[in-house]
Amino acid sequence: MTAEVNDAVAQAFRDEWGQVVATLIRITGDWDLAEECAQDAFALALRTWPRDGVPTKPGAWLTTAARNRATDRLRRAAVGAAKLREVAAMTHEPTVEADEIPDDRLRLMFTCCHPALAPEARVALTLRTLAGLSTAEIARAFLVGEQTMSKRLTRAKQKIKNAGIPYRVPPAHLLPERTPAVLAVLYLLFNEGYSATAGAELVRRTLAAEAIRLARVLVRLMPDEPEAVGLLALMLLHDARRETRLSASGELVTLAEQDRGRWDAAAIGEGVALLDGALRRGRAGPYQVQAAIAACHATAASAEDTDWPQIAALYGRLARLTPSPVVELNRAVAVGMADGPAAGLRLVEALRESGALAGYHLLPATRADLLRRLHRDAEAAAAYREALELATTDTERRYLAKRLDDVEGHR
Template sequence: MTSPVAAAVAAAFKAEWGQVVATLIRITGDWDLAEECAQEAFALALQRWPRDGVPSRPGAWLTTTARNRAIDRLRRDAVGAAKLKEVAAMAYTPETEESAVPDDQLRLMFTCCHPALSIEAQVALTLRTLAGLTTAEIAHAFLVTEPTMAKRIGRAKQKIKNAGIPYRVPPDHLLPERTPAVLSVIYLLFNEGYSASSGADLIRRNLSAEAIRLARVLVRLMPDEPEAVGLLALMLLHHARQATRLSPDGDLVTLEDQDRTRWDAAEITEGVALLDNVLRRGQAGPYQIQAAIAACHATAPSAEETDWVQIAALYGRLSRFVPSPVVELNRAVAIGMADGPAAGLRLIEALIASGRLTGYHLLPATRADLLRRLRRHDEAAEAYREALSLTSTAPERRYLMKRLAEVSI
């Protein structure tokens, strides 16, 4: 059973991690030092709070403690001597820059997404530093290996350090140039919550809920930004199905087998209304198109009545905005449903030949499903075994093992 103090530290981590790290980055200009000292502060809280009690302002305690650890590190480092004078002169105060961004976490995201970096670097750094995702989780989102992503994050931090890029809230007129990266951060945060990249649990509800909350704040802040509205609609339409994606035993339930009467009708209604309103502006972008695909699924009375022809056409349109192999994979699924599994399989085989999704478990899993529907069971079994070797989450593994058993009879 979790102790009250451990629960308080966990709650503080969720609420304060981003602010603590951001404050230390702003003061020291050193991302690695900031993260390390923040981690040490939380570890120290686990030692001291049971003895001294949970402080009335946990965030201030953690930030002061982390700042003191940073000062100690700089004092021992001759290179940090000049920086130490600046740090020692600064007491902890909350971020005071005036900004139209009303939410602390969202303000930090805009701060972290600096245009001097590539969008990928902005997004990766923000997910790592503020959202607390691991390098492995971020690597999974970008379809690269963990060592590759670690090097990219390291290079981005070094560029910030070498160029002396300041870590501060951007003025309001510069927010639009950072919005695409912030939208990507929110979307990938939602995706990791909606379908975790590893572990015993497929769904991490806290991440999905936080992403939706941030999107709502962003839409209120930027009501004329169509892609922000599209992203909120997209997440609501997906989130509406969350309660039906796992069985009571924790097994994966595919879309066609989900109990549609248990989908959240209020979220579907809101998502469709948001989408309809934003599409009238005639400025369709990738999040709006993905929301339209999600709406096709969410509003279909049954799996059999799903408009797969429309979904395939929407994926074709999406591929012009986002020329991604994952989009092509999803388009292949849609074509396989609209025109038959043989048509989908031809596209899958082309994707495999391209090598662009090597190591991505959903590629052999999709191929296996199409082969199963074509009753080519031996080939399907081989593809299911390949997918199993690449899958990290327990519910997905159980689902694939069940399918493998079906075609192995």
């Protein structure tokens, strides 16, 4: 099997998994069957593409293969002619009403975000079925154990089956109660693409692009929901820096060291305009506040021109809206830049003593940076070593190792 075919299958998985699974769920109504048949389709691709070549439209090929597998499974299970007719209908696109969003992935998101499901389960299930994230990846995103997450996913699927939750974008009057969970799904999906939780690849561009695409669809569906607009603005403002986050050799480049001339000015302009429109509605939520923080960075002419007092104040507001130790850690960074490293370190030490972020590599990494700036190199080196042990991507480990070498060289 050639490396090119392996790469093509891997790329097809990133690009097409969510669409294949969502389409099968729409037709069969069986979540486990949809995932299993999608997996079978990718396995078939690994066997046949080396012989027949990579198809012109991998997504269509994979959907057809998965559909055929589902047809065979259902026929063997003798579920009845009606169900078989539904599966056969996959060869024809259904008629879409004018007020519907013709995207199975968006239907899948709203189904996963049904209020009958626990909030954590809604997000986790969508990331598993829509984005194809592994259980381990989702568990890390939630800072829980893999076994805990596996049980959560199983219970969520069973709940959908037993409750007969419909696979659809809900009517307009039900949209508000589903929106927070849908936004959370998009946010985690973008974050996993923007900064992967594990592996050799820090940036998974397909996931980030998919999150932005779905966010645009959601904004078209709910143009009067400022948090949906705020989230899209946040994604665009972060994604504008994507090409500068890694060096040509794949090394991590910090925000202060990035070439701002290579940032995507069009994405920044769109993000700022969206944010301004959302804020004018007078209902600033956490995504709008985070977008405002991102806008402070994106519009600063240089790292030295960054308005750190404003960013620290915005993090203070975000902490009141959505209290969390991660927000407090980010506020500590901003305070450390606005008021000096000693002020930031006091906040970090309080977080460390609380144990709220135990096992989270950015806590010791942040502490190490503040100690380095205070010229406490021996303590900084110990903190960098702690962060190195906890980091889950190769890119971050290399960055931390370089920082460790730097402070050890000063001793």
